[in-house]
Amino acid sequence: MQTSRNVLAAVVALSFCAAGLVNAADRVGQWTPIALEDQGSFAVGGTVLTAPGAFDPRKPLDPAGQTYHGDHLYAFYQVPVNARPLPLVMWHGAGQFSKTWETTPDGREGFQTIFLRRRFAAYLVDQPRRGDAGRSTVEATIKPTPDEQMWFNQFRVGVWPNYFDGVQFARDPETLNQYFRAMTPNTGPFDMNVVSDAVAALFAKIGPGILVTHSQSGGPGWLAAIKSPNIKAIVAFEPGSNFLFPQGEVPAPMPSAFDTLQGVPVPVPDFMALTRVPIVIVYGDNIPSAPVDLPGQDSWRVRLAMARLWVDAVNRHGGDARLVHLPENGIRGNTHFPFADLNNVEIADLVSKFLAEKRLD
Amino acid sequence: MQTSRNVLAAVVALSFCAAGLVNAADRVGQWTPIALEDQGSFAVGGTVLTAPGAFDPRKPLDPAGQTYHGDHLYAFYQVPVNARPLPLVMWHGAGQFSKTWETTPDGREGFQTIFLRRRFAAYLVDQPRRGDAGRSTVEATIKPTPDEQMWFNQFRVGVWPNYFDGVQFARDPETLNQYFRAMTPNTGPFDMNVVSDAVAALFAKIGPGILVTHSQSGGPGWLAAIKSPNIKAIVAFEPGSNFLFPQGEVPAPMPSAFDTLQGVPVPVPDFMALTRVPIVIVYGDNIPSAPVDLPGQDSWRVRLAMARLWVDAVNRHGGDARLVHLPENGIRGNTHFPFADLNNVEIADLVSKFLAEKRLD
Numbered sequence: 001m002q003t004s005r006n007v008l009a010a011v012v013a014l015s016f017c018a019a020g021l022v023n024a025a026d027r028v029g030q031w032t033p034i035a036l037e038d039q040g041s042f043a044v045g046g047t048v049l050t051a052p053g054a055f056d057p058r059k060p061l062d063p064a065g066q067t068y069h070g071d072h073l074y075a076f077y078q079v080p081v082n083a084r085p086l087p088l089v090m091w092h093g094a095g096q097f098s099k100t101w102e103t104t105p106d107g108r109e110g111f112q113t114i115f116l117r118r119r120f121a122a123y124l125v126d127q128p129r130r131g132d133a134g135r136s137t138v139e140a141t142i143k144p145t146p147d148e149q150m151w152f153n154q155f156r157v158g159v160w161p162n163y164f165d166g167v168q169f170a171r172d173p174e175t176l177n178q179y180f181r182a183m184t185p186n187t188g189p190f191d192m193n194v195v196s197d198a199v200a201a202l203f204a205k206i207g208p209g210i211l212v213t214h215s216q217s218g219g220p221g222w223l224a225a226i227k228s229p230n231i232k233a234i235v236a237f238e239p240g241s242n243f244l245f246p247q248g249e250v251p252a253p254m255p256s257a258f259d260t261l262q263g264v265p266v267p268v269p270d271f272m273a274l275t276r277v278p279i280v281i282v283y284g285d286n287i288p289s290a291p292v293d294l295p296g297q298d299s300w301r302v303r304l305a306m307a308r309l310w311v312d313a314v315n316r317h318g319g320d321a322r323l324v325h326l327p328e329n330g331i332r333g334n335t336h337f338p339f340a341d342l343n344n345v346e347i348a349d350l351v352s353k354f355l356a357e358k359r360l361d
Numbered sequence: 362m363q364t365s366r367n368v369l370a371a372v373v374a375l376s377f378c379a380a381g382l383v384n385a386a387d388r389v390g391q392w393t394p395i396a397l398e399d400q401g402s403f404a405v406g407g408t409v410l411t412a413p414g415a416f417d418p419r420k421p422l423d424p425a426g427q428t429y430h431g432d433h434l435y436a437f438y439q440v441p442v443n444a445r446p447l448p449l450v451m452w453h454g455a456g457q458f459s460k461t462w463e464t465t466p467d468g469r470e471g472f473q474t475i476f477l478r479r480r481f482a483a484y485l486v487d488q489p490r491r492g493d494a495g496r497s498t499v500e501a502t503i504k505p506t507p508d509e510q511m512w513f514n515q516f517r518v519g520v521w522p523n524y525f526d527g528v529q530f531a532r533d534p535e536t537l538n539q540y541f542r543a544m545t546p547n548t549g550p551f552d553m554n555v556v557s558d559a560v561a562a563l564f565a566k567i568g569p570g571i572l573v574t575h576s577q578s579g580g581p582g583w584l585a586a587i588k589s590p591n592i593k594a595i596v597a598f599e600p601g602s603n604f605l606f607p608q609g610e611v612p613a614p615m616p617s618a619f620d621t622l623q624g625v626p627v628p629v630p631d632f633m634a635l636t637r638v639p640i641v642i643v644y645g646d647n648i649p650s651a652p653v654d655l656p657g658q659d660s661w662r663v664r665l666a667m668a669r670l671w672v673d674a675v676n677r678h679g680g681d682a683r684l685v686h687l688p689e690n691g692i693r694g695n696t697h698f699p700f701a702d703l704n705n706v707e708i709a710d711l712v713s714k715f716l717a718e719k720r721l722d
Contacts, residue, residue: 033398034400040463040468041464043538049507050507055521057510057520057655058618058654060510060514060619061511067509067510067541069541069542097493098493126493131492131495131545132458132459132487132492132493134492134503134546134548135546136505137505139502140502141500142497142501146412146427146428147427147429148429149418150421153421160416181404181407183496184493184494184496185548187495187548188505295418
């Protein structure tokens with residue numbers, strides 16, 4: 001059976017080559033088929049609550065003696081034919097879920113499918129207490145509070161209702177409709193330890209891989225890498241908070257028009273784990289270099305500044321971290337979601353190049 | 362480009378044939394690659410709330426003038442190479458999400474991938490106010506109430522902690538762990554109209570297709586078919602409530618040890634929509650034929666009984682509905698999730714046969 005599988009995989013792979021459709025840059029077009037070796041989903045991590053007492057099957061609504069499995073993450077994975085050795089684990093930011101990496105708001109392919117075409121297996125996470133991983137062990141109330149103009153600004157699409165000049169974001173109404181509907185609430189309090197434990201459990205299950213974080217998952221992403229030696233590299237898009245510094249090296253708090261950003265101290269031996277894997281941090285455009293009174297933009301000024309200090313700290317301790325501020329590299333107009341912006345194939349190329357350079361592909 | 366695409370599709374399809382791996386029953390094994398033409402995700406349906414006032418970008422946390430997009434559904438879709446004309450839209454039941462149709466609790470392929478291998482495009486839904494479609498327009502509080510022994514019984518795996526003899530459910534602890542973690546809470550009140558509106562909007566977007574429902578989605582599934590002429594057939598696994606009868610033909614309420622099941626009246630012209638599409642309803646095993654004092658099982662006694670009356674009503678009005686009670690067909694041990702049970706390929710064969718018979722494949 002193994003032989004037949006390999007034969008068929010080869011035939012499918014050959015059929016791609018025969019048609020001459022895989023070019024040197026591995027940029028297979030949207031219109032070519034994707035050959036999947038496997039796909040599926042599972043929960044991993046989490047805990048179990050048990051109510052005291054004895055369960056009575058005649059009183060099903062009485063919690064006595066019943067259990068509650070919660071605080072796991074949910075992952076949907078796909079493995080392409082002839083997959084590269086290390087999978088990508090893609091972890092959303094605040095208010096988001098796996099959709100972050102799926103179809104873009106304007107209907108193009110996201111990182112899930114782009115990297116599948118580049119022969120990377122992909123695991124898309126809904127973190128504990130979010131989306132399909134909704135069974136939280138802590139109670140929460142969810143209110144439909146109108147907040148989307150805040151997100152439009154905070155995610156640096158523009159200053160509502162105006163788009164930034166040259167922003168890499170389509171301006172049709174349906175794109176904005178999809179963008180706003182790509183959010184889903186927390187079903188329990190956000191907890192750095194709970195979410196990083198679950199991601200560490202994911203890596204314990206799947207083995208070595210590359211972690212891709214976005215915004216809110218940046219901080220717990222560092223923590224997951226401290227907890228799991230299977231995280232072999234980190235690609236962090238616009239980490240937004242919880243920068244982990246060695247005890248005694250935490251920079252001064254950074255006030256902005258949005259909040260005051262604080263670094264988080266961790267023991268030096270923990271921090272050292274972050275010096276053992278290559279890390280790239282990517283920020284987009286329209287981040288002011290001097291204070292402005294618009295919270296949505298000013299918050300990113302201090303985040304970018306602290307990320308620079310963080311990269312310095314990692315490298316000072318012997319690590320291999322770098323920060324790519326896209327406009328400094330001539331790539332303009334990116335929002336808080338570079339991997340979903342109009343130029344996301346160019347952004348994917350940067351990631352591919354990083355992984356190739358580090359021999360992780 | 363279109364030509365290249367077709368050429369490549371043909372090459373990939375031929376490569377499958379050349380390897381001799383597609384047998385007559387279309388039962389492609391788990392170890393053969395899947396060739397995807399396309400995949401992605403989107404939100405559809407829903408509504409928009411707007412807070413009165415004017416948005417001030419300097420006060421991002423003030424809802425004034427801000428919007429909230431909610432009550433949409435979220436769909437993840439995959440289109441295989443050489444897809445059959447009609448896609449399958451798969452809609453979960455109570456407390457569940459898309460996972461219902463993905464990997465089974467014991468780690469095998471679910472209906473999503475089984476039918477992809479059989480060349481059906483599949484759209485997997487998270488209904489409004491559930492899972493990844495969590496932005497509800499109505500507030501909700503989510504409590505971690507231990508309830509899993511209830512579900513074990515209600516879903517007819519057994520009578521906790523015992524499994525039914527011959528149940529089509531793996532008995533290792535990890536299967537049960539995955540089973541319980543495949544649940545996610547409502548993030549707003551369940552609303553027949555909200556969820557059926559969103560599914561009708563999905564069919565308006567994608568065109569004609571086949572609706573596959575489970576349990577709680579059975580009732581709103583009938584309603585969606587009344588609302589959308591694009592629903593060309595319904596496969597309903599164990600519909601649990603909200604059987605829609607013509608006004609004046611609602612059967613007497615049916616008491617059980619769990620609750621009292623009531624039919625729901627709809628205007629006759631609405632009901633007639635359900636006589637225009639083929640419908641198959643499937644129930645599993647361990648449903649008692651006479652009253653028992655165990656709510657988990659007794660609830661299904663009255664549901665199966667009302668489903669039989671419902672099929673009679675549809676056919677009396679000129680429709681094409683049938684009920685398949687699996688044990689009457691010699692298929693034993695199925696739980697409330699026949700499509701995920703150990704014999705789910707056999708269950709998929711029944712669905713394939715139904716679709717072939719109705720010339721819907």
